[in-house]
Amino acid sequence: MTMLETMTGKINPQELTQSRLQLHYAVQYIAATGAALVEPLPDDSHTSMIWNPVLEAFVGATIRGDQPFQIAIKPVSLTLSLIDPQNNTIASLPLHGKTMLEGLDWLQQEISKLGIDANKIVLLDFPSDDFPAHPLAHGASFDASQEGELRELASYYITAHRLLQAMVTTYENASAIYIWPHHFDIATLITLPSSKNENSLTVGVGLSPGDTSYQEPYWYVSPYPYPDIANLPSLDGQAFWHTQYWVGAVLPASQFTKNANAETQQQQVAAFLHSAVKASIALLQPKSAWENSG
Incomplete structure (x- = not known):
């Protein structure tokens, strides 16, 4: 593939x-x-x-x-x-x-x-x-008969791995890329330089294959601690801010440009990630030296 x-x-x-x-x-x-x-x-x-x-x-x-x-x-x-x-x-x-x-x-x-x-x-x-x-x-049994769907899900992880590798290269304080068994998301965690252990400022960047928030694969960029939702900035890539129970920039798969090929879709995701990470850093550290990074 x-x-x-x-x-x-x-x-x-x-x-x-x-x-x-x-x-x-x-x-x-x-x-x-x-x-x-x-x-x-x-x-x-x-x-x-x-x-x-x-x-x-x-x-x-x-x-x-x-x-x-x-x-x-x-x-x-x-x-x-x-x-x-x-x-x-x-x-x-x-x-x-x-x-x-x-x-x-x-x-x-x-x-x-x-x-x-x-x-x-x-x-x-x-x-x-x-x-x-x-x-x-x-006690039910696994069913691997839907090979097309399983292959499609695998493709999201393939793409996520590649795009997140680019994020790790861009931000030196980004963690290794892990897939977590609890929520099944693939993600890296960027820790801002001025963070202290007891009060870390972080930006989680990843892909969820779907959960209770969105019943479909979606990309997310989540600043933490969660910022005030009153004045969240605009985002690239037809993305939006999720504000119920958690705060983060979100790009669901259903928002991909219609009839676009895979390369165009990945460009859309990359644009979203770039804008959302910069916005998240600015929300956490408005005067940070990081504001021009990436």
Whole structure:
């Protein structure tokens, strides 16, 4: 899949919900393994994952041992895998037709074969009002039959990874790019230079595949602490400010220019990110030296 094949809008973005939920539950195997077997980090990034552009897969942190490995989920085929540091497959399980517990049992067995105690791997328990409900949580089986939708969702992550890499290059205080298991968003966090640990000023930049705020993929740029919403500046790229429960600049997939090709869509996203990050920094630090950065 090349960059020009991503985000073409062949599928209505508001029709991706069921496939998105399948993926959201599938990546919980990565988070569970990280939580059990990786040294804990204060920001919980040991439970997060990255996008591996070579495998076109979600990949977790490296598990140390005689045979180092990582857990991967290939979204298009909904395949759970153990891979070595060279991206070679150690073992894999197509999740189609499997329940969450069947996948977990398989994962524990395969990790145990590598000489690691896998019994402490358990699926993470997020607040029920802040994690999507789905029959998979109650014994239903994965369904990988909607390959087109899964491929479309993968394309959003491919594009997000590339565009966020550009953001990390532009802003030296930007964090690594992580995909978070709780909300399934891919994001970087820019910490403003004058921030102090007890009162950090940050700008979160990322892509959500959809959630309760928007039932479709959307880009966001969120300054924190949240600014006063009375005089929020205008934004490029047909974006707008979201102000209910959280404050951030938002560009939903449905706002992409109609009939535009993937390259034009990505230019629209890039314009949005550039304007929204500058606006967010100005809101947090009106007289910051950063106001001319980017």
